[in-house]
Amino acid sequence: MPNMIAKGLVSLLLATTVATPAVAQSARPQPPAAPADPAADRAAMTELLAADEYILRIQALDDAGPRINAVIDYDPAAPVKARQLLGTGSLRGRTVLVKDNVETAEWPTTAGSLALKDNATGRDAPLIANLRAAGGVVLGKTNLSEWANIRSNNSTSGWSGVGGLTRNPYGIDRNACGSSSGSGAAIAAGFAWAAIGTETNGSITCPASINGLVGFKPSVGIVSRTHVVPISSTQDTAGPMAKTVYDAALLLTAIAGPDKADPVTLEAKRVKDYTAGLDTASLKGVRIGVLRGAVGSREDVKALFEAALADLTRAGAELVDVTYEPPSEMWAASLPVLLFELRVEMDKYLSTRPGTGAPRSLADVVAFNKANADKEMRWFNQDLFEQALTTTDAEAYAKNVATLRRLTRAEGIDKLLADNKVSFLVAPTEGPAWTTDLVNGDHFSGSIGAGYLAAIAGYPHITVPMGGVEGLPVGISIMGGQWQDHAVLKAGAAYEKARTARLPTPTFRVWRPAGE
Helix, strand or coil: CCHHHHHHHHHHHCCCCCCCCCCCCCCCCCCCEEEHHHHHHHHHHHHHHHHHHHHHHHHHCCCCCCCCCCCEECCCHHHHHHHHHCCCCCCCEEEEEEEECCCCCCCCCCCCHHHCCCCCCCCCHHHHHHHHHHCCCCEEEECCHHHHHHHCCCCCCECCCEEECEEEEEECCCCCCCCCHHHHHHHCCCCCCEEEEECCCCHHHHHHHCCCCCEEECCCCCCCCCCCCCCCCCCEEEEEEEEEEEHHHHHHHHCCCCCCCCCHHHHCCCCCCCCCCCCCCCCCCEEEEHHHHHHHHHHHHHHHHHHHHHHHHHCCCCEEEECCCCCCCHHHHHHCCCCCCCHHCCCCCCCCCCCCCCCCCCCCCCCCHHHHHHHHCCCCCCCHHHHHHHHCCCHHHHHHHHHHHHHHHHHHHHHHHHCCCEEEEEEEEECCCCCCCCCCCCCCCCCCCCCCCHHHCCCCCEEEEEEECCCCEEEEEEECCCCCHHHHHHHHHHHHCCCCCCCCCCCCCCCCCCCC
């Protein structure tokens, strides 16, 4: 689409829905029809009418306009495919964007790296096969922090060699957080119904919070990791990012499932439908632990959090202040575990993927980056990759894993829940989006959040919008015990209904103080 036309569409697209013309059905096989459900059909029809708008918004706001730069590839025929799937499966033709470290048959899976720009495996990850079987449509692939932000200590979230820099729709000079930055920015900008992100430590929940979305990190094992570019066998998981808790639960239901190639998924305790009971979820009489030590030093975030706690109280919850200080032993063990697993898992993924050429090991990636330093390492280096190559002590690794499991599970979340007789833990997820700085890298402020506990433990964690600071979104985190995913989603839905704060809306411009 020419730039002049695309720019002219921006204001129109922010306010209108584009009608969808009738399109003939193709002869391709159709998924099984979904059970009759008038309410679900009405919701699906609303999404169907939005499918064309999603493509136009990408063209006007991502390819041109303010250049949010969240989408790497997209399928212009996605609206046609959505029509063909209306009334089939639980998703009924809904369109989903997928983080570009998850394999889909249509496009290369790059993890944002030029080393994998031709990594066209021609296969779907099991979670994508599940998505399609549920009647979902893969609209495209989203940008991410390159290699899911594990390459360097000085990286800038949202930048990759393949996709460039993703910008935050609430302030295009602001960061979209990582590593699922493209997925978060894309849904905030209205480019699809929902998106799939992945998380090792905060990579779903941070971009969801900063982009004003619901983000859900499931218990590790609920969703398969096969054919997903890996970091950590103990912490990696994919999960949904959406506008509402219900939509996140609906997408989770579609992508969840066992996978023989990923043994932890065979141990998972799932429910058939994660949307069940969300509409009637209540916090009356539910004891919730408040992690005061994770609130941080920002007065504006404290005020938002106190308002959210007041909403929880009005909804009938009983709040209990919970004291927790992360032991230094946990931080000492965490990075060595990730680096050991990164080398092992990346070598396994790269050495077994289909096709010829491109890297076959982490060492090959390191060599590629050195040979292409002008494109890959202009802004930050690969110190963590190089450190991972030398992190080979299996005995130390086993001890560190045991330490982390003990400190985040038995002596962490499990103990906090049991000792305080609470069902969930809450804290702010992250502060407002910071100004992107490619030269100096990310900068966080206020020491906010405790999502690392759920990430390292492999336990469920949802973030739900709780308001904004000067027009920049901030979320509240709700965490629970292992396999308590459905309960955490219901708690998120109950808070969402009780929330009284006004939520900010994207401006698609450089951030300015309120009133200016």
